Every structure is written in C-alpha cells, then in structure tokens.
Amino acid sequence: xxxPVVGTVLAKxxxxxxxxxxxxxxxxxxxxxxxxxxxxxxxxxxYACFLFAPLFFSRYTVPRGQDFRCKMxxxxxxxxxxxxxxxxxxxxxxxxxxxxxxNRLTFTLHCKHGLLKTHNLSFQDSESLQAVFDKDSYANxxxxxxxxxxxxxVHFPLSLEEVTVSVSDERMWFxxxxxxxxxxxxxxxxxxxxxxxxxxxxxVQIHNSVTxxxxxxxGLLVFAESTGLPISMxxxxxxxxxxLSVTDSVLEGNFVLATLSDDPKRSKxxxxxxxxxxxxxxxxxxxxxxxxxxxxxDTSIAPGPSATGPPTPPFAGSASSKQxxxxxxGTRLHSEEEEEEDETGDSDRPPNKKFCSLFFGSxxxxxxxxxxxxxxxxxxxxxxxxxxxxxx
Amino acid sequence: xxxxTQSQAEDEQYVLVASLDNARNLSNILRAIAFKDHAIFxxxxxxxxVTVEDCKCLQANAFIQAEIFQEFTIKExxxxxxxxxxxxxxxxxxxxxxxxxxxxxxxxxxxRGYGYPLTLFLEEGGVVTVCKINTQxxxxxxxxxxCSANVTNxxxxxxxxxxxxxxxxxxTSEVLQITMSPSQPYFRLSTFGNSGNAHYDYPxxxxxxxxxxxxxxxxNRYKMSLLKPSTKALALSxxxxxxxxxxxxxxxxxxxxxxxxxxxxxxxxCCPDEEVED
Numbered sequence: 304x305x306x307p308v309v310g311t312v313l314a315k316x317x318x319x320x321x322x323x324x325x326x327x328x329x330x331x332x333x334x335x336x337x338x339x340x341x342x343x344x345x346x347x348x349x350y351a352c353f354l355f356a357p358l359f360f361s362r363y364t365v366p367r368g369q370d371f372r373c374k375m376x377x378x379x380x381x382x383x384x385x386x387x388x389x390x391x392x393x394x395x396x397x398x399x400x401x402x403x404x405x406n407r408l409t410f411t412l413h414c415k416h417g418l419l420k421t422h423n424l425s426f427q428d429s430e431s432l433q434a435v436f437d438k439d440s441y442a443n444x445x446x447x448x449x450x451x452x453x454x455x456x457v458h459f460p461l462s463l464e465e466v467t468v469s470v471s472d473e474r475m476w477f478x479x480x481x482x483x484x485x486x487x488x489x490x491x492x493x494x495x496x497x498x499x500x501x502x503x504x505x506x507v508q509i510h511n512s513v514t515x516x517x518x519x520x521x522g523l524l525v526f527a528e529s530t531g532l533p534i535s536m537x538x539x540x541x542x543x544x545x546x547l548s549v550t551d552s553v554l555e556g557n558f559v560l561a562t563l564s565d566d567p568k569r570s571k572x573x574x575x576x577x578x579x580x581x582x583x584x585x586x587x588x589x590x591x592x593x594x595x596x597x598x599x600x601d602t603s604i605a606p607g608p609s610a611t612g613p614p615t616p617p618f619a620g621s622a623s624s625k626q627x628x629x630x631x632x633g634t635r636l637h638s639e640e641e642e643e644e645d646e647t648g649d650s651d652r653p654p655n656k657k658f659c660s661l662f663f664g665s666x667x668x669x670x671x672x673x674x675x676x677x678x679x680x681x682x683x684x685x686x687x688x689x690x691x692x693x694x695x
Numbered sequence: 696x697x698x699x700t701q702s703q704a705e706d707e708q709y710v711l712v713a714s715l716d717n718a719r720n721l722s723n724i725l726r727a728i729a730f731k732d733h734a735i736f737x738x739x740x741x742x743x744x745v746t747v748e749d750c751k752c753l754q755a756n757a758f759i760q761a762e763i764f765q766e767f768t769i770k771e772x773x774x775x776x777x778x779x780x781x782x783x784x785x786x787x788x789x790x791x792x793x794x795x796x797x798x799x800x801x802x803x804x805x806x807r808g809y810g811y812p813l814t815l816f817l818e819e820g821g822v823v824t825v826c827k828i829n830t831q832x833x834x835x836x837x838x839x840x841x842c843s844a845n846v847t848n849x850x851x852x853x854x855x856x857x858x859x860x861x862x863x864x865x866x867t868s869e870v871l872q873i874t875m876s877p878s879q880p881y882f883r884l885s886t887f888g889n890s891g892n893a894h895y896d897y898p899x900x901x902x903x904x905x906x907x908x909x910x911x912x913x914x915n916r917y918k919m920s921l922l923k924p925s926t927k928a929l930a931l932s933x934x935x936x937x938x939x940x941x942x943x944x945x946x947x948x949x950x951x952x953x954x955x956x957x958x959x960x961x962x963x964x965c966c967p968d969e970e971v972e973d
Contacts, residue, residue: 375890376890378890379889379890379891382863382865382890382893383893385863386862386863389859393859407891416856416901416902416903417897417898417900417901417902417903418856418859418860418895418896418897418901418903419880419894419895419896419898420860420863420893420894420895420896421893421894421895421896422891422892422893423891423892423893424890424891425890425891
C-alpha cells in the first residue's frame with residue numbers, strides 16, 4: 304500500500320487513538336480507505352476507529368483483492384510523529400508503505416532542508432477489530448462544536464474516571480460520577496448544564512443518563528478541537544455504548560465507549576425507569592432561583608419520548624440496515640484473540656459497577672462494505688446485550 | 696569591582712588567575728560536558744581546557760581561550776589539576792542564576808599550585824562568596840590519537856537540524872549508527888530499537904550541510920549511552936563537525952557562542968562499538 308499524505312491529521316488521529324489502547328490496528332481497504340483502530344484491551348470498554356477515505360491521501364494504492372490487517376504497539380507509531388508542532392512546520396510529505404514479506408510498515412517523512420526520516424516498524428498479523436454499533440438507531444442524538452464539550456470537560460479534574468451525562472428535552476447535564484452512596488457526602492460534586500440551543504443538533508427521545516469514562520472522551524476532544532470538526536454524540540439506554548463521531552468529507556472518526564449498566568439499587572436521580580413519573584416541573588431556567596433549580600434537578604427526569612421527531616442521522620444514506628438488538632440471539636461472535644469475559648452486563652443482576660463490554664465481530668470474508676457502519680453479515684453481532692436473554 | 700581589590704602580594708602566590716565578568720561564560724560550557732563528577736583542568740597560556748572521560752571510550756573537552764577571560768594570568772607553561780565538576784558548577788551558580796539582564800555573577804578563579812585548593816571568588820550585587828574546592832592529582836587524559844591526516848570523512852552541519860534528529864532518537868536502541876558516504880545516503884543516523892529501525896538522512900546538498908567531504912563509505916556504530924551526553928553540547932552549539940577516521944573513531948566538534956557572542960569549542964571523541972564495513 305502506498306499513501307503519500309500531507310498533513311498532521313493522521314498524526315493527531317494516532318495520538319488520539321493512543322488514549323484508548325496500547326495497540327494500533329491498521330487495515331488498508333481498497334475502496335473505503337485506511338482504517339486505524341484501537342481498543343481498550345484490558346476491559347474492552349472502549350473502541351475507536353478512524354477511517355481515512357482514499358481521497359484524503361494524495362495517492363492511495365492498495366493491492367487488489369487483498370485483505371490485509373496488522374497491529375503494532377501504538378507507542379512506536381507515535382514516535383514517528385513525535386512532535387506535532389514541528390511536524391506541521393517541517394514535514395512536506397509523508398509516505399506510508401507496507402511490506403508484507405518483511406512484516407514491515409515504513410513511514411517516510413520528507414522534511415525541510417532535504418532531511419529524510421525513515422521509520423521501519425515491525426507489525427504483527429491481527430484479525431479484524433471492529434465494534435458493531437448502529438448509532439442511527441440510538442434514541443438521543445446531538446451535535447456540537449468541539450469547543451462546547453472541551454469547555455465542559457475542563458471543569459472536571461483530570462483524575463476523574465467517569466462522567467454521567469443526563470438529558471431532558473431541552474437540557475444536557477454533565478456530572479462527575481461517584482461510586483458509593485457513602486462517598487457522595489464527602490466528595491465534591493460538579494455539575495454542568497448545557498442548553499439545547501448551544502448545540503447544532505439536539506434530539507432527545509428518551510430522558511436518561513449514561514455514565515462512561517471521561518479519559519477516553521478527552522482523546523476525541525483533542526482531535527476534534529485541533530481539526531475543528533463538530534462532534535456528534537449518540538446514546539441510548541444505560542448499558543448501551545455511547546458513540547461519539549467526527550466526520551468530514553474524507554475522514555470519519557468514531558469513539559464507542561461502554562456505559563455503566565443500570566443498577567436498580569441506585570434508584571435515585573439517574574435511572575430513567577421511574578415507575579410513577581413525577582410531574583415535570585416547568586423547564587424554566589430564566590428564573591435564577593438556585594433552590595428551585597436544584598429541586599428541578601431531582602425530579603426533572605421523566606421517562607417517555609419527547610415530542611421531537613426521529614433524530615436526523617448525520618450520515619444519511621448509510622447502506623446498512625438497522626439490526627434490532629433483540630433479533631440476534633445466540634449468534635454472537637467474538638474476536639478470536641480474547642476469551643469471552645464474564646462481563647455480560649445483565650440488567651437483572653448487575654454488581655454495583657459494571658461496564659458492558661463491546662462485542663466485536665470477527666468479520667468473515669468477504670463483506671462488501673467494510674466500514675465502521677454496521678455490516679450485514681451472515682453472523683450477526685450484537686453491540687450490547689442489555690436486553691439479551693441468552694448468555695454465552 | 697570588589698574582586699579586584701585583592702593586593703598584589705596575594706596575587707603573586709597564584710600560578711593561575713582567571714577572571715570573568717560573567718561566570719555563565721564558563722558554567723554554561725562546562726555543563727555541556729558534565730556527565731561525570733570529575734574533570735581534568737589543563738591551563739596553558741592559550742587558555743583553559745577541561746576534560747571529562749567515561750569508560751575509557753568517551754572523552755569530552757571544553758576549550759575556553761584566554762581571550763574570553765577578562766584576566767588570564769598563568770605563571771607556568773602548563774597547570775593541571777582535577778576537581779569535582781559537580782561541586783564547581785554548584786559554586787559557579789551559588790547566587791542562584793539571575794536572568795535579569797545586566798546582572799551576572801563575576802568570577803575570579805585562583806590556583807596556587809600542586810596540593811592547594813581551587814579558590815573561587817564570586818560576586819553578585821556587592822555580595823562576595825569565597826569557595827575553596829579540593830583538587831586532586833590530574834589523571835592523564837586518554838589520547839585518542841585522532842589526527843586530521845587520518846580523517847576519512849568530514850561533514851559540518853548546522854546544529855538546528857541535528858537537534859531535531861537527536862531529540863527524536865529511539866532510546867530503546869543500544870547503538871547509534873552513523874553512515875557517511877560520498878554516495879547515497881551521504882550522511883545517515885540510524886537506530887535499531889524495540890519497535891523497528893529508523894534512519895535520518897541528510898543529503899549532501901542540503902542547506903543544513905555547510906561542508907561535505909566524504910572520501911569513502913563508512914558505517915560505524917557507537918553506544919547510545921555514550922553519545923547521549925553530547926546532546927547537551929549540541930543544544931548549546933550553532934554548528935557541529937562530524938569526523939570519522941580510518942579506525943572508525945568519531946570526533947564531534949561543537950561551535951558554541953557564549954553570552955557575549957564569543958566563540959568556544961566543545962569536542963567529543965568516541966570509540967566505535969563494532970565495525971560494520973559497508
């Protein structure tokens with residue numbers, strides 16, 4: 304594969320992926336372009352994929368009919384693009400070449416003053432790493448400029464593990480997630496509220512909350528901010544992953560983060576399954592009375608879809624059909640490299656903290672569309688199993 | 696200046712007296728070779744030479760010519776002693792190193808001879824400190840026997856371009872391989888690390904290449920751990936000359952401009968790790 308490419312976007316994507324996992328999975332595809340992926344290998348609770356269309360490159364050639372995949376330590380690739388600031392100033396051209404016989408991926412950077420940097424990185428064969436998710440079927444869809452989310456997360460300490468995002472018809476709240484009830488009284492609680500008009504797109508069907516890892520989100524934010532691309536966010540029920548995307552005409556990045564599954568013991572503010580919905584308070588934040596605001600917080604989350612129409616997916620015209628989760632029973636495939644972990648987040652009996660792991664399809668050949676959009680294959684793969692009856 | 700009010704009689708005891716209005720003109724350059732605790736000082740009427748060695752395969756020298764000093768008086772042809780360089784640098788920096796322009800530490804370095812300590816008079820803002828550092832018998836510096844006649848390949852590069860390469864070098868590589876050749880790749884730095892190998896090629900016609908004189912293709916490897924300290928000298932310098940001789944010994948010479956724009960030199964000599972004939 305040859306791919307001379309100008310620009311530091313590739314480097315930024317790699318740095319971004321390094322926040323997710325230790326290994327970089329590389330898959331050059333003939334039609335769809337170059338896919339770079341990473342997964343949180345310890346818990347499989349985070350997955351990210353950047354797909355660079357052939358047009359992103361000034362030249363892109365992939366040997367015909369070959370299915371090639373490899374993986375390598377992401378630190379090695381980061382070393383090639385070590386200093387982003389100097390990259391922008393000094394690199395004129397970047398050439399990436401794959402030598403299958405020698406198991407080497409070569410990065411050649413043509414820099415100013417005639418300096419040529421060549422990095423020959425060894426890789427291992429790997430199989431496909433692809434999380435299957437259908438963001439178009441998610442109930443809640445948002446899109447905003449990266450600045451909005453960056454300015455939001457800056458208020459949370461870097462050490463914060465998890466953040467909870469809750470939505471109502473007109474508002475989105477970010478809160479730091481605190482594990483135990485006991486700790487809540489001692490911990491500092493931070494909460495931020497965003498109004499729907501701060502977003503470019505805000506469509507809520509279900510008022511609910513999801514809790515996911517903040518550190519992994521930050522990886523995408525850095526990328527989005529430096530490239531100026533708007534971020535789309537999709538989520539559904541707790542336990543179902545939250546998907547964050549950036550896209551433009553030649554690239555698409557998706558971060559799929561697992562969320563805490565529902566814990567019926569914690570029946571306070573954050574469950575959306577309130578059996579007797581309290582009356583919805585007037586959603587009036589023009590009134591600056593803090594007390595009424597706090598009260599509204601406790602009771603404002605009510606179930607039931609809002610009156611908004613179906614969310615407009617940013618990727619109109621996706622060729623894949625939607626897979627209702629309940630339809631796929633007992634035909635779950637996993638990436639061969641991992642054991643099936645006992646992390647099936649079952650909504651009936653979750654331990655206190657449980658992330659649903661994402662299930663990865665080992666995509667069997669040949670699939671006509673190997674993109675990050677869900678694929679219709681013979682074996683169907685679930686994105687989450689919160690409603691699944693069968694166990695593996 | 697208070698330091699110069701010492702009496703003539705005291706001065707006569709010293710075999711070496713060297714004064715600087717700005718001690719940084721000495722301390723900065725010494726830091727570029729301070730990878731070991733001990734340094735050998737050799738003073739001649741030409742100036743001061745400070746040598747640091749490691750493992751018998753690496754030697755660094757800093758040259759500060761007599762003209763750099765405001766006063767340089769030497770009573771013998773050669774005055775030599777050994778001191779703890781770390782302690783010396785701490786003393787030179789005893790006032791904390793002010794970055795306010797116009798404020799600097801003045802230095803008067805005096806040595807009475809064999810068996811006597813090295814005396815430093817340091818002054819800043821009217822405050823005078825006297826430091827006496829014990830000296831030892833100077834060891835004989837290794838003679839790498841590197842002479843111009845045996846030099847096979849020589850290039851002079853602007854430091855700016857090498858700084859970038861050195862800052863990115865793969866430290867998991869045990870060696871740094873240097874290839875110099877009259878044909879492609881002309882001048883190449885290579886590393887062989889855990890994740891693969893990397894090459895930095897400088898073409899002979901690059902604007903960064905001030906001089907290119909290579910007569911034969913040579914590839915030599917040097918221990919990365921030995922060359923790592925040289926990056927300090929590289930950081931200070933504006934130009935560097937890289938030479939190898941027929942045995943594969945490496946000479947790196949750095950042109951350093953001090954605070955007042957005067958030129959000093961630092962050089963590193965390194966033995967090859969193994970010879971790889973190309």
